Amino acid sequence: MRDLIFLTLLPVILYCMAKRPFIALGMWIWTALFFPNAWMYGLGNTIRYNLMFAGITIFGYLVQKDKPPTRWGAIGTLVTIFFLWTCMSSLLGTGNPVDVMDRWTYLLKIVVLFYFVNLIVAKKLHVDFFLWSVVFSVGFFAALEGLKFLGSGGGHKIEGLPGHVLGDRNELSVAFVILLPICYYLLTEFGKRSHIIKWGMLGLMGLIVMSIIGTQSRGGMIALTGLFIYMFIKSDRKIPLAILAGVLIFVASYFISEEWAQRMDTIGNAGKDDSFMGRVVAWKLSFIVAVHNPIFGGGFKVIEYWPNWQALSQEFDSFPFFYTGEARPDPKGTHAAHSIYFQLLGEHGFAGLAIYLSFIVVAFRKAGNLSRRARQHVETAWMGTLGTMLQLCIYSFCLGAAALSFAYFDLMFGLLALIQVMDSRILPAQLAAIESARAAVAPATPAPVKAVRAR
Template identity: 60%
Template sequence: MRDLVLLGLLPLLLYFMAKRPFIGLGMWIWTALFFPNAWVYGPASHIRYNLLFTGVAILSYLAMRDKPKFQPGRLGSLVLLFFLWTTLSTMMTLAPPDISWDYWNRFAKVIVLFVFILLVVQKKLHIDFFLWCVVLSVGFYADLEGLKFLGSGGGHKIEGLTGHVLGDRNELAVAFVMTLPICYYLLGEYGKRSRLLWLALLGTMCLLVASVIGTQSRGGFIALAGFGAYLFIKTDRKIPVLILLVLLAGGLSMVASEEWMSRMNTIESADGDASFMGRVVAWKLSFILAVQNPVFGGGFKALEYFPVWSKLSQQFFSYSWFYTGDALPNTEIARAAHSVYFQVLGNQGFVGLAIYVACLGGAFLKAARIAGKAKELGAPDWVRSLATMLQLSIFAFALGGAALSFAYFDLIFAIFALLIVLEGRILPASLKELAR
């Protein structure tokens, strides 16, 4: 049945994507985050939807008559410089070249999406459609899994889809938190127009929170707690937000299992948790890898290549100030870095990490600058709201990603691009409309 529905809708989707590039762009991120192939089992499962929709979006853009200028600005230039740096590091990779280049190819697709957002998005409608597609991918999965979690009384453990970019439950949890501020923005814009949309978005936000708990991810929980505190600080609706947070906390405490409680309690005593200290070992080896290759690092997946891991382990006691407790490197298998910062440090060296952190910090500050400028110049309220919520999404990623190998996630680079477009193209256009 799912195959028939998807195959029946496909020609219609392709037609609208061919007519409107921004629709193709939205479907591009939808397929990247939703992974439709995992939801169908017949002939529809053999179609490469992301490749198909990407191709149609690109062709649709090429057919556009009045193409906007490509204006990456400083943030966009930093992102492109980082991509160049990953290319150079891949050329000198310490991992098997086929593995590193395969990972580089995945990241190249993320950068192509980033570039096409800058090329295609021109209006509020385009941004809103793109964000709706994010909610209808990550948010839809949270709706299904969150209901299972609540329906089972907290017994259902939420996992990602096998083979998907969000297949790991920890990464999935951070993606859930990143989607929360997007829902909040859409709730403010569309909730007042339709009671049904208001209920759907509010329900999705509640289920996103429940789904974070259901993953039993400590990194996701930290990101969620940080998001809640930061949202309370940034929002103009402090009383309703506080009431919602209290109700959610009270409700979820009733379904949180003892296993979840015990896992979260290990946050307070991280140095006694073997799983966490194993990550610290990987961080230290990533640091040693960067010390030995300070400019370009070891390349994608270098740390996870056991000969490299084993060689780095021989230098493990060279940096005694890097505390790892009693934990030692695994002598049988290599492990991932488990931190976006140490992941980039090991993969692209100290220079690559500096560029990456500059991208994150630059985007965070740009969002704050847009919100401030919108308020100062009297721009429409939605501009300030969008900038603030995208800033919150970056904050959630930066906080939750500190313990995850998630540095090259599609959505964070898409948010970078949306902020560039918002400041350079959409904010000036909204101010001109007000001046008329």
């Protein structure tokens, strides 16, 4: 039935996408995050929607007559340099060639998405449609799983969809945390126009919090806690925010299981937790790779290649200052890096990590600067709110993914592109329009009259 409904709507969707490239762009990120194939079982399951929608987006942009001017800015330049760096690390690396090509291709698709967000998004409508597409993908799944969690009295354990970019529950929980600031922006922007949207977004944000708890992800809870603290410090409405947090904690306490409580208790005793110390072992192996290959690293998934894992394990005790307690490399199999920072360090070297962190820091600072400039005018105040929320998204990602191999995430690169395009294209255009409007209504200053001397 789902296949029939979606396939019936597909021609209409394709027509709208062909007419409006920004709609195609929104559907591109929607398919990347929603993974429609996992929800269908018949003919609809065989179609590569993401590839189809990406192709239509690219074609629609190429035939578009009035293309907005392209300004890559510092973020676009650094992302391009980083991608070129990964090309070199892939060529010179020592990882499994099949895995290297798979991850390089995956990153290529993400970078292409980043480029076309820069090329297509030109106004507020485009930004809002992109963000609503994110909400109707990750947000839909969060709402559905949150309802299951509440309906089961906290017994439902939330997992990602198999084969999906968010298939891992830890990565899924971080994506849920990143979604909260986006929902807040949409609430402030559209909630005042409709009570349905207002209460719907508030309900969705509550379900997202429940879903984060339901994943039983320690990284997700750390990111959620960090997000609340950051929002509390930044917010002008500290009392309502504290009350809201208290209500959510009170409600959540009825659905927290003993297993969940035990997992969260290990955060304070990380040094005694085998799972966490196993991650520290992977971090050390990634560090050893970077020591031997400081410029380009070892390539994608370098420590997940068994010959590399064995060779690095033999050098494990050569760096005693990198403390791992009694934990040692697993002699039976490899493990992922389990940290975006050590993942990048091992895969692309100290230089690759520095480039990645550079565009993250630049984007964070640009979002803050964008927010300050935009708040000076009523017409651009929406960018002031969104700039702050995008800062929170970056902060949540950097905090939550510190213990995850999650460096290449479609949504984050898309949000970085939004920051770039708002800073270099949308805000300057709106400020210029404001100045033009003010100049048009300003009274003309009469020219001084020269006195005529009588003869």
